[in-house]
Amino acid sequence: MADFDPRGELFAERQESTRKDVERAFGVLQSRFTIVKNPAVLWDKEKIGKIMRTCVILHNMIVENKRHGYAQIDTSEFESGESSRSSKVKMRESIHVGDMLGIRREVRDTEKHDRLKADLMENIWQKFGSEDE
Template identity: 65%
Template sequence: MLTADLRKDSEIWEMKEEYLRRPTTEDLQRLLDIGEIRGFPGMVGSIDCMHWEWKNCPTAWKGQYTRTLNDINVFDRSPIFDDILQGRAPRVQYVVNGHQYDMAYYLTDGIYPKWSTFIQSISLPQGPKAELFAKVQESTRKDVERAFGVLQSRFAIVKNPAILWDKKQIGMVMRTCIILHNMVVENERNGYTQYDTSEFEEGTSTRSSNVDAPNTSEMPPNLANMLLIRTHLRDRQLHERLKNDLVENIWNKFGNDEDE
């Protein structure tokens, strides 16, 4: 059993380098281009949480893995911003409504905090601009919900409660399913890509979002720099300004369509 587990871990690790890797600079630029086409310059995707119920979860651990969806406590344990804090993440710059920003963001639902890296919908939109923004944001954010739905429909093992006792095995099963899912997506991508970014690549249109590889020759970040970046991540005023600029950008891009 030990030998078999080690072999499985080795196989997963080999595939992880390709199918669970961080986005490259080229990947991020493609995501930024798609975000710009959809009216969200600087957006690199949507973020959400999917809980997989553990049927035989030990009593002492209950509550850690069985809370409500989108649980902010799950996000608190997430390493998603570690690369930014450590200075390893590619640098992103983009312009919205005439204002320049230097940190990419995700579309989220209302449970996430009002940070400069999260853009929520407007729960009670007042006026045509706010209503259009809420409509476009919620429509765009459905991508992540569809992704979880496809994952669960494709692999029944993650749709039903897990009955494995070993937490390590549960993690291995989930990683394996995600790797297989990403392999399928890569194989079928050209068949269902909805957004043509060739206008940016061919230079016929000027992109307002750009990404540069990090300068690896820089000194490692010290605590003061990390705290400064952390403050920037959690800047509520910056969040509000970016959101207002995005409301205007969505209106300028799609407002005429609503009037017709």
């Protein structure tokens, strides 16, 4: 029988809670904005970040307008449905297979994953571990 690991259990609880929140948030954005549904593998990180921030801001504006019972602007062009050419993002001009393979290898590096997970577990334990005791 495995030993009880309070740090691992706290990490798992926090990770599950956060994952549910993130999945719910992305689900809302994907249902509202077609661009969030599309694969972003070939876009650069800066563009992805700007797109996501823009979608979050637009979503919050839509929610705020609906909460007050009015809509000052027509948001239908930003919502899911048929996408217009203006909503498409240009992909990188040139993509090198070697770059993609290197990025994929780095993302799948199990040693790096284990180090990052251990660091995150320790950070969560330092921040929240004494609350439950």
